[in-house]
Structure formats: structure tokens, C-alpha cells
Amino acid sequence: MSNEVTENGVSRRTVLKGAALGGLGLVGGGTLLSSCGDDKATGPVTFTARTNDETGLKIAQALADAYKAETGIDVTMQGSGDTNAFQDGISQYLQGTPDDVFQWMAGFRTNFRADQGLLADLSENIKNLGDQMPEGFISGATNPSDGKQYIIPTTWYPWGLHYRKSTMKELGLDPENIATWDDFMKLLEGTQKKGLIGYAMGDKGGWEAMGTFSILNVRINGYDYHIDLLNGRKKWTDQATIDVFNQFALLIPYMNKNFLDISWDGMRDLLLAKKCGAMMMGSWWANDFKAKSQEDYDDLWIVPFPEINPAYGRDSIDAPVDGVSVAANGANVEGGKQFAEWIGSEAGMLAAQAAGDTSLYANSRLDTSEYDAFNKQKLAVIGEAKNVMNFLDRDCRNDFAGTIVGPAIQNFLKAPKDVNKIVDGMQEAWDALPPLE
Amino acid sequence: MSGIVQDKKYRDRQKRKDFFITVFIAIFAFVWMVPLLWTFWTSLRPYSDVIQNGVFSKPSTLNFQNYITAYDRMDIWEYLTNSFIVAIPTVILTLFFGSLMAFVVTRYSFKFNLYLLLLFTAGNLLPVQLVYAPLFKMYIWIGDLVGNRNLLYDSFTGLILVHVALQMGFATFVMSSYMKTIPKEISESALLDGASVFRHYWNVILPLLRPPLAALSVLMTTWIYNEFFWAIVLIKSDNKRPITSALGRLQGEFVTDFNLLAAGAIMAALPTLLIFFILKRQFVSGLTLGSTKG
Numbered sequence: 171m172s173n174e175v176t177e178n179g180v181s182r183r184t185v186l187k188g189a190a191l192g193g194l195g196l197v198g199g200g201t202l203l204s205s206c207g208d209d210k211a212t213g214p215v216t217f218t219a220r221t222n223d224e225t226g227l228k229i230a231q232a233l234a235d236a237y238k239a240e241t242g243i244d245v246t247m248q249g250s251g252d253t254n255a256f257q258d259g260i261s262q263y264l265q266g267t268p269d270d271v272f273q274w275m276a277g278f279r280t281n282f283r284a285d286q287g288l289l290a291d292l293s294e295n296i297k298n299l300g301d302q303m304p305e306g307f308i309s310g311a312t313n314p315s316d317g318k319q320y321i322i323p324t325t326w327y328p329w330g331l332h333y334r335k336s337t338m339k340e341l342g343l344d345p346e347n348i349a350t351w352d353d354f355m356k357l358l359e360g361t362q363k364k365g366l367i368g369y370a371m372g373d374k375g376g377w378e379a380m381g382t383f384s385i386l387n388v389r390i391n392g393y394d395y396h397i398d399l400l401n402g403r404k405k406w407t408d409q410a411t412i413d414v415f416n417q418f419a420l421l422i423p424y425m426n427k428n429f430l431d432i433s434w435d436g437m438r439d440l441l442l443a444k445k446c447g448a449m450m451m452g453s454w455w456a457n458d459f460k461a462k463s464q465e466d467y468d469d470l471w472i473v474p475f476p477e478i479n480p481a482y483g484r485d486s487i488d489a490p491v492d493g494v495s496v497a498a499n500g501a502n503v504e505g506g507k508q509f510a511e512w513i514g515s516e517a518g519m520l521a522a523q524a525a526g527d528t529s530l531y532a533n534s535r536l537d538t539s540e541y542d543a544f545n546k547q548k549l550a551v552i553g554e555a556k557n558v559m560n561f562l563d564r565d566c567r568n569d570f571a572g573t574i575v576g577p578a579i580q581n582f583l584k585a586p587k588d589v590n591k592i593v594d595g596m597q598e599a600w601d602a603l604p605p606l607e
Numbered sequence: 608m609s610g611i612v613q614d615k616k617y618r619d620r621q622k623r624k625d626f627f628i629t630v631f632i633a634i635f636a637f638v639w640m641v642p643l644l645w646t647f648w649t650s651l652r653p654y655s656d657v658i659q660n661g662v663f664s665k666p667s668t669l670n671f672q673n674y675i676t677a678y679d680r681m682d683i684w685e686y687l688t689n690s691f692i693v694a695i696p697t698v699i700l701t702l703f704f705g706s707l708m709a710f711v712v713t714r715y716s717f718k719f720n721l722y723l724l725l726l727f728t729a730g731n732l733l734p735v736q737l738v739y740a741p742l743f744k745m746y747i748w749i750g751d752l753v754g755n756r757n758l759l760y761d762s763f764t765g766l767i768l769v770h771v772a773l774q775m776g777f778a779t780f781v782m783s784s785y786m787k788t789i790p791k792e793i794s795e796s797a798l799l800d801g802a803s804v805f806r807h808y809w810n811v812i813l814p815l816l817r818p819p820l821a822a823l824s825v826l827m828t829t830w831i832y833n834e835f836f837w838a839i840v841l842i843k844s845d846n847k848r849p850i851t852s853a854l855g856r857l858q859g860e861f862v863t864d865f866n867l868l869a870a871g872a873i874m875a876a877l878p879t880l881l882i883f884f885i886l887k888r889q890f891v892s893g894l895t896l897g898s899t900k901g
Contacts (some may be wrong), residue, residue: 222845222855224680248845252855255839262743266843267756443661462655 213502214244215509216269220256220492222249225457225526230273232525237512245509264288268497270506271513276321276491277564281313282606284320290496290503293318295511299533302516307532310491310558321493322514324522325529328552329381329488329561330472332441332449337366345448345473354476358424361447368424370446372432373583376576379429380562381488382421382450383579387414388486389478393557396486400566406596412589417478419586429583442466450475452490452561456544457528470544474551487555490564491532567606574599650674650869657866673870677857681871685846686853687878692763693838693849694831697770698824704771705778705823706816710808712779713786714794724783731776739840742769746841761843769837774830778823785819786812821889829879850875 215237219230227249234245248269250256256263257279263272264283274280283289296303296311296319307323331345338345341364348354358368373379387396391410398404399411426432426440438455440446442462453472460467474484494513496506512518516535523536530548538549552558563571578596582589649657651669660667708727712720746765750756759765789812797811835851842848857864857871 222858224856249856251839251845251848251852252858259840262740262840263843266743266747266760268843 212243213505214246215271215502215505216500217245217247217509218250218256218269218272219247220250220273220275221253222251229522229525229527232521233513233518236517236521237509240512240517243505243509261286261288264497264499266499267501268499270500270502271494271496271510273324274321274493274495275560275564276311276323276493277560278567279564280311280321280495281315282568284313284318285315285606288498289320290498290500290507291318292320292322292496292507292510295322295507295514298511299514302533302535303514304532304534306558307491310560311493321491321495322510323491323493323532324514324519325493325527325531326489326491326552327452327454327530328472328548329385329450329452330474330548330551332451332453332470332472333447334441334444334469335471336469337444337447340364341366341447343447345471348473348476350476351478355420358421358447362424366444367426367440367446368448369421370437370440370449371421371425371429371583372434372436373429373580374431374433374436376572376580377563378434378437378451379579379583380571380575381452383414383418383575384488384559384562384565385450385475385486386417386478387411388557388559389475389482389484390414390417391479392482393486393559396559397565400562402600406593406600412593415582415586415589415593418582419589422583422586425583430580441470452488453544453548454529467544472544472547472551474554485555486557486559487552488559488561489552489555490561491558492529493532567603570600570603646869646872649866650873652866654864654866671870673867674874677867677871677874680867681853681856681874683850683853683874686848686850689763689847690832690849690851693766693770694828697767697774697831698827700767700771701774701778701827702820702823705775706782706813706820707808708775708779709783709786710812713783714807714812724779727779728776730773735773735836738773739836743840760841761847763847766837766841769841770831770834774827778827781823782816782819785816789815818889821886825882825886825889828882832879 217230217234219226221227221230227247230247230249234247237243237245246269250272260274260279260283265288280289284291296308299322303323307326308319311319311321311323313320331348333345341360343357343360345357348357362368371379371382384396387399390413391399395404395410399406399408405411426446428436434451435455437446437449437451438458441449442459456467456470459470474487477483494510496503496510500506513522514533516533519531519533519536523531528545530545530552538546541549559565562575566575574596578592582592650673651671652666653668653670653672656667657664708723712724717723743760746759747756750758750760759768793811793815794807797807802811832849833851834849838849838852845852854868854871854875857868
């Protein structure tokens with residue numbers, strides 16, 4: 171164990187050790203700890219950043235340093251290694267000897283582990299944050315099976331149509347006013363006629379096109395239908411679902427032909443090189459435009475996906491929420507909770523911001539007037555939506571999203587005519603899944 | 608007369624054959640080299656250049672800046688040390704246990720000799736992804752038994768053990784094949800002179816095993832060094848991970864600077880290349896010796 175026992179941390183950690191020894195380790199340790207609620211923990215805290223890249227680590231380290239400066243509590247920060255490997259191995263990570271606090275994603279990925287008793291209940295801490303934490307984020311972070319929160323939301327980003335203002339201007343198109351599907355088709359046609367790719371697509375990773383599927387589904391069938399579908403209460407073979415795929419098929423002629431050979435970053439490169447018109451994506455890579463030049467960054471814009479069914483308008487958006495969770499199995503759960511709460515608080519967010527984090531923050535106290543135009547536009551895009559989705563692979567069980575939906579959409583893009591066969595296969599795969607523990 | 612003509616024809620045919628073989632080998636050598644060369648080429652270009660002009664464009668600048676950046680960012684020495692902390696004991700232990708095993712199954716005849724050998728090599732046929740989950744549980748369980756979860760999980764010991772277990776099959780197989788080519792008479796005279804089992808192994812057989820030991824140690828060092836899977840799943844602490852995982856430092860969550868990554872990959876690959884070039888002779892002689900002695 172890397173954490174040496176200090177001061178009044180002694181008794182608690184000894185208890186935890188005893189619990190682990192007695193074989194109560196996984197669940198017992200967690201409940202024991204959460205029962206000693208108000209006890210101020212002063213022991214050192216460990217923290218895993220869900221990233222290994224330079225900026226991400228710098229921001230995480232800044233959080234650790236600022237917390238130490240404010241409370242005197244040591245925080246040892248480490249990178250997660252390969253991000254995807256960390257995400258895939260999270261269950262083992264949490265069952266082993268996890269760090270107390272780790273950066274994580276809201277939605278299924280949190281709730282599933284919470285139900286298994288691997289995450290500490292953070293409801294108290296969310297309550298402590300009071301009006302700093304907007305309602306929408308709290309509901310987004312709430313585990314439907316027990317009504318508690320296991321993640322403290324920190325940052326988020328919207329999915330929308332990205333384009334370059336200059337390209338659209340050259341083409342004489344106005345993407346600001348694509349209110350309806352017909353407008354959108356006209357825009358795509360216009361772009362294609364000028365020799366550019368209308369709708370950039372790169373689905374090599376299997377998840378990129380989920381964004382398009384989800385937005386089409388909520389535009390055509392509404393948010394409730396979408397969530398019901400992803401949780402088995404509606405069927406993939408329903409005509410309503412097939413309609414979504416058929417609508418999706420209308421976009422294929424405007425896509426680049428190598429959509430299965432490039433990943434999302436291939437799409438970004440198309441936009442960077444001014445080779446495409448619109449690109450449906452989460453807007454986390456704006457910094458790449460900035461890296462090229464300020465001019466390119468200023469040229470980048472985002473608008474909501476157009477309305478299709480007037481009954482639903484543009485009332486939903488994919489805006490995945492990231493945050494921090496506390497491992498039930500950690501060495502210092504109480505200290506972890508306090509650190510997590512602090513990260514979500516105004517002080518924590520200010521520290522992250524000072525270290526160069528350009529994300530949108532969940533905390534309501536942060537002043538948004540300093541945001542640049544693009545970030546303000548992102549806020550506007552999210553602001554008009556009533557329902558916030560966490561993205562398909564977080565709204566849906568993991569053994570279905572990545573393994574079934576991803577490849578199915580890839581197959582669909584290759585052969586849109588086979589849609590019936592594809593949805594049959596998806597429904598079959600869903601029905602064959604074992605019930606969740 | 609006719610004999611000479613035939614000879615000439617035969618020679619021509621041989622020449623043509625040789626020519627085709629040469630061309631064939633050249634093509635394959637090229638195919639094998641392309642990814643390496645391409646990586647090297649990529650590592651010399653700055654990311655911004657590629658972003659602006661595309662991957663296949665004519666480079667505006669070529670320099671070693673990526674290597675400097677990668678070196679700074681990778682903490683290369685720390686991770687390199689980790690790699691060798693794992694690789695060196697693994698190779699020594701594997702060769703020791705493997706040679707013991709091979710010694711027993713080839714020098715002594717038990718009824719289940721063949722089955723033993725099969726058992727040991729069969730382990731190699733299991734995909735590691737299949738072994739991983741139970742192994743993880745086992746490590747945690749053993750750790751809980753002694754009250755320290757990190758006894759095997761998230762520790763070098765655990766990583767070394769799993770490598771030894773998985774590599775031993777192959778080592779046993781290679782060494783037992785080689786040992787079969789060592790004349791029985793050597794063993795018989797050793798026994799006649801009253802050598803104990805261990806003496807027989809340590810003073811008689813082991814010195815004769817030098818060629819396969821050399822070949823295997825080169826091979827295994829490279830394998831363990833390049834290994835990624837176990838290091839990712841069994842090691843939680845970033846500062847205990849091997850060099851392969853340091854490459855992850857050059858990758859962003861979403862965005863990856865492939866030029867920088869290429870430079871890092873080449874630096875990470877250098878030690879294995881060095882080992883190969885220094886021990887090339889051992890490597891090749893080990894392989895051929897085994898085959899001609901039969």
C-alpha cells in the first residue's frame with residue numbers, strides 16, 4: 171500500500187483492512203466507510219486522471235496542487251496509461267487496489283459499477299455543492315436504480331454540426347439557418363456540387379456514427395423513444411427504428427467514400443483542410459484548430475442538428491458529461507469524497523481553468539462572460555435543448571453499444587439496403603444478452 | 608557432347624531459379640522494411656506540416672525535434688528501467704525452469720514424459736485474454752489471504768510470474784528438442800562416474816545448452832520487452848509500467864500526434880534492435896546448430 175497511515179486516518183483504515191481481510195473487501199469496505207459520514211479525512215489521497223496526454227495531466231496535476239495548497243492534504247496524481255485500456259479495464263481497476271478518486275464519465279458506465287458496489291455514494295457531496303450544481307447535471311448523474319449520485323459532474327461538451335464559416339461563405343451557403351431537413355439537404359447538395367464532401371464521416375472506430383444515429387432518432391422519434399430503445403423497452407425491428415436508418419441512408423451519398431478507413435480524427439483533418447462542409451461530432455478538438463492558428467479557430471463554428479419531426483423540434487442533444495468518481499475500494503474513501511467534491515466546486519474548476527482547461531464546466535458559479543465566441547456558441551447550442559443524452563455508448567449497456575451497435579452501423583453504412591437484416595441481427599443480439607447483475 | 612549441353616541447360620535453369628528467388632526475397636524484404644522506414648520518415652516531420660499539407664505531401668522541414676520532445680515527455684529512463692526489472696528476472700527464471708523441465712523429460716524416461724511436455728506447451732495455445740480474468744481474481748485472492756492486495760496485483764513480482772508461466776512452455780519445447788540431439792552416451796558416462804541428478808544437469812547438460820539458451824534469451828527479452836497486455840491489465844500504477852506503455856504518454860485521449868508517436872516508437876524499439884544486432888551470431892547459430900546435429 172502506498173498510502174501510509176497518518177493521524178486520525180488510522181482507525182478507519184485499520185477497519186478497512188480488517189474488512190478486506192475478512193473477505194468483505196469489495197462491498198463491506200464501502201458501506202463501512204460511508205457510514206462514518208461527517209468525519210473530516212486528512213489522509214493523503216490518490217487520484218487517477220483518465221488520460222495520458224500532456225494537457226490533461228497538467229490540468230490534473232494543477233487540481234492536485236491547488237487542493238494541497240488549500241487544505242494541506244497530499245494528492246498523488248497519476249495518468250491512466252492508455253485511455254481506452256483504462257476504460258475497458260475499469261471493472262478490474264475498481265476491484266483491485268484503485269486510487270481513491272478517478273476521472274470518469276456519467277451515464278451507464280458509472281451506474282453499472284455503482285450497482286455492483288464498486289463506487290462510493292456521492293449524494294451527500296452533491297448536496298453540499300448546493301446551487302453550484304445545476305439540476306440538469308444532477309439528474310444526469312443520478313443512477314436510476316437507486317436515485318443516488320456516484321459521479322460529480324465537472325465538464326461537458328455538445329455534439330453538433332461543425333463547419334468552417336469561411337467555406338460556407340465561399341459556397342454562398344448559410345448554415346445558421348438550417349431549420350429543417352430540406353434546408354439541410356440543400357446545404358449538403360450545395361457543398362457537394364462545389365466539389366467538397368457534404369457530410370464528413372469517419373466510422374473506423376465504430377462509435378463515431380452513433381452520434382448521427384442518436385440525433386436522427388431523437389429528431390424523428392423523440393428522446394423517450396431513444397432511451398427506451400437503448401434500454402430494451404422498444405425494439406430495433408420496430409418501424410420507427412427502421413425509419414431512422416432510412417433517414418440515415420439519405421446522408422450516405424454525401425459522405426466521403428472512405429468512411430470506414432478513417433476515424434473521427436480523419437474527419438477533423440478533412441475540416442481542417444477545408445475539404446468538407448458539415449461534420450457531426452462532439453466539439454472536444456477545437457484546440458487542434460487553435461494549434462494550427464487562431465484564424466482557423468475563429469473560423470470554426472457549431473450549430474444544432476436540424477429539426478425533422480416538428481413534434482420534437484430540436485429539444486434533445488448529445489452532451490456527454492465527464493466528472494470524478496470515488497472508488498469504494500480505495501484506501502481513503504472519505505478523503506477521496508472530499509477531494510471529488512472540491513474538484514466539482516468553484517475552487518476546483520477555477521484551478522482547472524487556470525491550468526488551461528478549455529472545456530465547458532458544469533459548475534454554475536463559473537463566469538461564462540469570459541468565454542470566447544466558440545465556447546459561447548457551444549453553450550447556446552446546449553442551452554436550447556431540453557433533454558441531454560450522454561451519447562449512445564453511455565446511455566446503453568456496454569456489452570451492447572460497442573460490440574453490437576457499432577459494427578451494425580458500420581455494416582449499415584456499407585450496405586444500407588440490408589437494413590432489415592441488420593436490425594433483425596441487433597434485436598436478436600439484444601434478446602440474447604444476459605440480464606444485468 | 609550431349610552431356611555438356613545438358614549441363615549448360617541445367618546451369619541456365621539454376622541461374623533463372625536463383626534470379627527469381629533473389630527478386631522474390633527482395634520484394635519481401637522491401638515489404639518488411641516499408642513500415643519501419645515509413646515510421647522513421649514520419650518521425651522526422653513536424654505534426655503541423657502533416658496537418659497542413661497531408662500525409663503524402665512533400666515535407667517542408669525534416670528534423671529530429673520529435674525525438675527531443677518525445678524524450679522529454681516519455682520519462683524514458685524510468686519506464687526503461689521498469690522494462691528491464693521485469694524482463695531480466697523473467698528470462699533468467701524461464702530459462703532455468705525450462706531447462707530443468709526439458710532435462711527431465713528428455714534424459715529420464717517416465718511413462719508420462721510426452722504428456723508432461725504436451726501439458727507445458729499446451730499452455731502457450733491459450734489466448735492470454737482468456738487467462739486474464741481468472742488470473743486477476745486469483746492474484747487479488749492470494750493478496751487478500753496475506754492481507755496485502757498488492758502482493759501480486761500491481762507488482763513486478765506478479766508480472767514476472769505470469770510471464771515465466773506463459774513463456775516456460777516454449778522454452779521447454781525448444782530446449783527439449785535440442786537436448787534430444789545431445790548423444791545419450793554423454794549422460795551415460797556421467798551417470799557411470801556417479802554424477803547426481805543435479806550434477807548431471809548442472810555440470811554436464813547445461814553447458815551444452817549454451818546455443819539454445821542464447822537464442823532463447825534474445826528472443827524472450829525482445830518478447831517481454833515488447834509485451835503490452837499484461838502490463839496494462841495487471842499494473843495499476845503508472846510508475847510501474849514498462850516502456851511500451853510510456854508510448855501512451857505521447858497519445859492524447861482524442862488527438863494523437865503520430866509524428867511524435869513515431870519518434871517515440873523508434874526510441875522504444877532501439878534496445879531490442881541493439882540486442883538483436885549484438886547477439887545476432889548467437890541467435891542464428893542457436894537456430895542452425897539445433898537443426899544440423901540431428
